[in-house]
Amino acid sequence: MSKENTVTALKREFRLGAMKLDDPGSQFAPADVRDYYAPHFPKLTGAAIKGPRVENGKEIWEFQTQVGTKG
Numbered sequence: 001m002s003k004e005n006t007v008t009a010l011k012r013e014f015r016l017g018a019m020k021l022d023d024p025g026s027q028f029a030p031a032d033v034r035d036y037y038a039p040h041f042p043k044l045t046g047a048a049i050k051g052p053r054v055e056n057g058k059e060i061w062e063f064q065t066q067v068g069t070k071g
Contacts, residue, residue: 009026010054010057010059011023011057011058011059012026012052012058012059012060012061013058013059013060013061014030014033014037014061014062014063015060015061015062015063016037016041016043016044016047016062016063016065021033021037024036030049030051030052030061031049033061034047034049034063043065044063044065046065046066047063047064047065047066048063048064048065048066049061049062049063049064050062050063050064
């Protein structure tokens with residue numbers, strides 16, 4: 001009797017604060033997803049990418065924007 005191993009990719013979820021952003025496709029790297037959404041959310045430009053971590057069977061990636069002052 002042989003055992004077959006099955007690999008199942010986790011669904012990805014991207015977050016910007018409390019906002020959840022849909023995954024535009026697994027062919028996009030997390031940095032590409034950030035760039036994909038940046039025209040709609042300008043604060044994503046230059047945001048740090050944290051992750052992944054697994055939560056409730058999903059791969060969670062977080063975009064963390066920089067907070068600071070100019071000058």
